[in-house]
Amino acid sequence: xxxxxxxxxxGGAGAEQSLRDNLAALQRWSFRPRNLAGITETRTATTFxxxxxxxxxxxxxxxxxxxxxxxxxxxxxxxTAKAGIVPVVSEASRFPLETVAAAxxxxxxxxxxxxxxxxxxxxxxxxAGKAGYSALCVTVDCPTLGWRERLMVRRFAxxxxxxxxxxxxxxxxxxxxxxxxTGSDWTWETLAAVRRQLELPLxxxxxxxxxxxxxxxxxxxxxxxxSNHGGRQLDCVPATLDQLPEVVAAVGxxxxxxxxxxxxxxxxxxxxxxxxxxxxxxxxxxxMALAAGGATGVYTALTLLREEFERxxxxxxxxxxxxxxxxxxxxRPATGD
Numbered sequence: 287x288x289x290x291x292x293x294x295x296x297g298g299a300g301a302e303q304s305l306r307d308n309l310a311a312l313q314r315w316s317f318r319p320r321n322l323a324g325i326t327e328t329r330t331a332t333t334f335x336x337x338x339x340x341x342x343x344x345x346x347x348x349x350x351x352x353x354x355x356x357x358x359x360x361x362x363x364x365x366t367a368k369a370g371i372v373p374v375v376s377e378a379s380r381f382p383l384e385t386v387a388a389a390x391x392x393x394x395x396x397x398x399x400x401x402x403x404x405x406x407x408x409x410x411x412x413x414a415g416k417a418g419y420s421a422l423c424v425t426v427d428c429p430t431l432g433w434r435e436r437l438m439v440r441r442f443a444x445x446x447x448x449x450x451x452x453x454x455x456x457x458x459x460x461x462x463x464x465x466x467x468t469g470s471d472w473t474w475e476t477l478a479a480v481r482r483q484l485e486l487p488l489x490x491x492x493x494x495x496x497x498x499x500x501x502x503x504x505x506x507x508x509x510x511x512x513s514n515h516g517g518r519q520l521d522c523v524p525a526t527l528d529q530l531p532e533v534v535a536a537v538g539x540x541x542x543x544x545x546x547x548x549x550x551x552x553x554x555x556x557x558x559x560x561x562x563x564x565x566x567x568x569x570x571x572x573x574m575a576l577a578a579g580g581a582t583g584v585y586t587a588l589t590l591l592r593e594e595f596e597r598x599x600x601x602x603x604x605x606x607x608x609x610x611x612x613x614x615x616x617x618r619p620a621t622g623d
Contacts, residue, residue: 287354287577289440290437290440290442291353291354291577293436293437293440293442294350294353294437294442294444295354295570295573295574295577296436296570297434297436297437297518298432298434298436298516298517298518298521299432299433299434299435299517299518299519299520299521300432300433300435300521300522301435301521301522302436302517302521303517303521303522304514304517304520304521304522304523304524304525305516305517305518305521306517307517307524307525307528308514308516308517308525308526308527308547308548309548309550310525311525311526311527311528311548312527312548312549312554312557313618314617314618315527315557315561315615315616315617315618316615316616316617316618317553317556317557317598317602317614317615317616318613318614318615318616319601319602319603319614320602320603320604321603322603323603323604323605325600325603325604325605327600327605328596328599328600328604328605328606329605329606329607330342330592330595330596330599330607332564332565332607334372334509334542334544334564334565335395335420335421335487335489335508335509335542336420336421336487337372337393337395337420337421338370338393339370339371339372339565340369340370340371340592341370341371341555341592341595341596342555342559342563342564342565342566342607343371343555343565343566343567343568343588343591343592343595344371344372344373344374344395344544344565344566344567344568345362345366345371345372345373345374345567345568345569345572345584345588346374346516346546346567346568346569346572347374347375347376347377347378347397347423347425347491347569348362348376348379348569348572348573348576349376349377349378349379349444349449350378350379350380350444350448350449351376351379351380351381351448351573351576352379352380352381352447352448353444353448354573354576354577355576355577355580357381357389357580357581358379358380358381358576359373359375359376359379359381359386359389360381360385360386360389361389361576361580361581361584362375362572362576362581362584363375363386363387363389363390363392363394364389364390364581365581365582365583365584365585365588366390366392366584366588367390367391367392368392368581368585369584369585369588369589369592371588372392372393372394372395372420373392373394373395374394374395374396374397374423374489374491374567375387375394375395375396375397375419376397377396377397377398377399377410377452378399378449378450378452379449379451379452380447380448380449380451381451382451382452383396383410383413383414383417383419383452384413384417385451387417387418387419388417393420394418394419394420395419395420395421395422395423395489396410396411396414396417396419396421396422396423397422397423397424397425397491398410398411398414398422398423398424398425399424399425399428399470400424400425400426400428400429400470400472400476400477401429401470401471401472402470404476404479404480407424407480408480408483408484410452411484411486414486415485415486419486420486420487421486421487421488421489421508422484422486422487422488422489423488423489423490423491423511424477424488424489424490424491425491425492425515426472426477426490426491426492426493426498427491427492427494427513427514427515427519427520428492428515428519429469429470429472430468430469430470432515432518432519432520432521433521434518474501474502474504474505477490477502477505477507478504478505478506481505481506481507482506487508487509488506488507488508488509489507489508489509489510489511489544490502490505490507490509490510490511491511491513491544491546491567492511492513492514492515492519493510493511493512493513493533494512494513494514494523494524494526494529494533495529495532495533496532496533496535496536497536499532499533499536499537500536503536503537503540503541507541508541508542509541509542509543509544510533510537510541510542510543510544511543511544511545511546511567512526512529512530512533512543512544512545512546512547512563513526513544513546513547513567514526514547516546516547516569516570517547525547525548526545526546526547526548527545527547527548527557527558527561530543530545530558530561530562530563531561531562534561534562534563542564542565543562543563543564544563544564544565544566544567545558545561545563545565545566545567546566546567546569549566549567549568549571550570550571551591551594552590552591552592552593552594552595552596552597552598553594553595553598554566555591555595556595556598556599556602556610556614557615559607559610560610560611560612560614560615561612561615562612568591571587571591572584572587572588574587575587575588602614
């Protein structure tokens with residue numbers, strides 16, 4: 287991977303405080319294992335939006351995916367189908383959504399942005415349904431691109447063709463919207479009106495507060511992702527794991543909650559589920575594995591993640607996902623500056 291692409295993948299927004307905080311938040315928790323639990327195997331299969339998952343992980347949407355591998359999200363789709371989980375496919379891709387849909391027989395979720403005319407959004411949603419996608423994901427924390435200084439210093443901008451495979455003859459549209467800094471005129475009322483016209487289940491990605499969680503539920507969405515875009519949008523927002531309990535409490539079990547941000551290990555998945563997440567989303571891990579080895583790299587990374595998660599459950603004395611709760615964790619004492 288060249289240095290510019292690595293800066294895109296590894297970097298965040300502003301001073302990258304939120305990027306660091308996502309990782310640090312996971313380190314502030316320790317396990318309280320229960321021994322002699324008599325467990326010889328774990329059961330990690332679950333469902334999300336009616337889709338079967340071998341373990342409670344989905345992959346995050348990855349824009350500009352062709353920079354990381356020549357076949358980008360097509361390779362991710364093949365790997366996730368083999369691993370028994372589901373990818374969220376980015377709208378801002380080199381590849382049309384139909385091409386990614388055809389890359390594997392596994393179920394897929396299509397990600398779209400909350401900007402532009404609602405009719406355009408609904409047109410993409412109709413395309414996704416026709417192509418066989420099982421659900422939709424709308425990203426609400428990206429009215430424009432974050433202030434990504436690491437890329438500015440390098441004077442690197444993702445080429446238009448890497449963002450705009452879904453736009454045909456108006457290929458620069460996606461990139462123009464993302465970098466223009468003009469924002470979006472969408473409101474929760476816009477989303478609610480769109481939701482009423484959708485046939486597929488809808489996941490909202492980018493929630494950090496109880497207030498927005500309530501708005502999302504009121505808008506009729508089917509799931510929420512607690513996400514700060516991997517620290518790549520507004521810097522100095524809280525770590526997603528820190529906000530997870532607030533959002534879970536606001537949702538009150540009415541819809542599933544996904545945790546996105548900082549997940550690198552199977553033990554991280556265990557911590558997120560113990561704090562109330564139903565599923566976790568992995569982004570940078572997936573993109574790094576894609577760059578390292580295509581579909582084989584992604585499948586290997588997901589297999590290792592699942593094996594460590596299952597081993598961690600066994601060592602913690604928990605047999606099923608229903609047994610994962612706050613009693614499994616304690617906060618580590620502060621160490622000072």
